[in-house]
Amino acid sequence: MEQLINYITSKISLSPEAKDYIYSISKKRIVEKGAVLICEGQKVNKIFFVTEGCLSSYCTDEVGREHTLQFAIKNWWISDYIAIYNNERSQLTVESLKKSQVIEFSTQGLEDLLIKFPEFEVFQRNNLERHLVSLQKRILNQLQLSASERYDVFVQQYPDIESFTPNYHIASYLGITQESLSRIRFDRGKK
């Protein structure tokens, strides 16, 4: 929890009351590799802040192929935001790619936090802005970069993710086949 509090106080000042409230609406969880935190088809009432490890969110199409929307490493938030903001059931699965540590919040708890402590709005806005920038950059990269250039950007952004992430997750994030990913890696001198 201390990491989250430090993260928040690096962005906004935090009263002792607000700090206590954050403790009251969240809990630390250790999740094993492969643990599913949100299932496709469920009502989504949880948001996770990653303090260690890596989670991913993906959807599964009609023929069972997985398509990775997001990787969340340290200091990132993850959930199914489409489901939360549109009040729909989850299209996504959120899964832990390695043993990880997260702070779990209820969506209701976070909503109440914003009402009780409006100073959090600035923090939340900054999170959303950062997320928006990351999504826009990803779309622009998808549109204008070649597969191998996208791979290079990805490796720069997530330096050690390849050591614990199945190839199909990375390929599906990049929007390429596993064979293309293997070829690109071979060209980069990687096994």
Added chain:
Amino acid sequence: MEQLINYITSKISLSPEAKDYIYSISKKRIVEKGAVLICEGQKVNKIFFVTEGCLSSYCTDEVGREHTLQFAIKNWWISDYIAIYNNERSQLTVESLKKSQVIEFSTQGLEDLLIKFPEFEVFQRNNLERHLVSLQKRILNQLQLSASERYDVFVQQYPDIESFTPNYHIASYLGITQESLSRIRFDRGKK
């Protein structure tokens, strides 16, 4: 301006002081087809709310190809958010695709608005959430749908955009060639 005020009051309650302040930091602009509101390479200090018409944002790659990030129709905001939030120069061009009416805000004005009238934080958060959902949906569609399925989603989302938007803008938004777009349209019985 009345349309913007109505749009805001449909989301949050607005004091007369806040309303006056919005008037003081914004101006209505009629922009002709082809007008460039933000140029690649410039410092970005404007955000536009579309009340009529359609604007687009796109980047231009090394060989001069344009890649469309966003179309903004009525009640949408548009700017170069990557530049604003990362304090970088613009990578994007924002252009009017037809004669349009926009409300122009200075980014500084909007920042001051949030400080002076913190009730706007909720409005801004909802805008960001809506934008985030739209970007995530677009990425998921790009990953899991075929080009023709993406075209169908696009036409549903922007019903009359084809009547005034050059093919290369639509093709570049969908991440396909103009030839593919023509084939898909031909299959749909369109010219």
